[in-house]
Amino acid sequence: MKRAYFYWVTREQGSFEVMNEVAEYDRDRVIEFHNYCMNSYEEGNARSALITVLRSQQHAKSCMDIVSGTQVNTHFARPNWHKIFKHVAVNQTMRTRELVRVFCCGAPGLTGELRRLAQEFSRKTH
Structure with a gap:
């Protein structure tokens, strides 16, 4: 396998730790991870837009997502x-x-x- 796309869709931010554990095993960076949190914020509103910008900046600096506290980027709403x-x-x-x-x-x-x-x-x- 050369590439895998892993999508985790949840209503609870607490379950993001599962993705972080899986990401730690991906030493060759084969897996592209995506967290989707459907209950936190509505997509398209000002709060979500601000969090998305801050999340992107923080992830670029530290490789940590400020929402999930993991290495995996968090998206809001349904995929x-x-x-x-x-x-x-x-x-x-x-x-x-x-x-x-x-x-x-x-x-x-x-x-x-x-x-x-x-x-x-x-x-x-x-």
């Missing part, structure tokens, strides 16, 4: 799965022509959406 799948498809299949596999767990609505997107992007990139 835009279509945008995420497009990003992976462009970065992996178009450039390197490598096979991309999707593994997920969660509510049936989420896994169904991810299955549908995986099939859609498989047709678009092969």
Whole structure:
């Protein structure tokens, strides 16, 4: 495996420690980590915008996220799965022509959406 994209979607900031533990094992920087906290702040409001700017600046200086207290960047609101799948498809299949596999767990609505997107992007990139 040359690259992995790991998305952790939660309502509780306390569960971010799990991601930090996984990140510590990624010594070769193979995994691209993303935390999504859905209950903290609404995306697009002034508070979220300010926290996003401060978070980016702090992470650039110290490689620590000020929201989660971990090495993994925190995003607010729900992930835009279509945008995420497009990003992976462009970065992996178009450039390197490598096979991309999707593994997920969660509510049936989420896994169904991810299955549908995986099939859609498989047709678009092969």
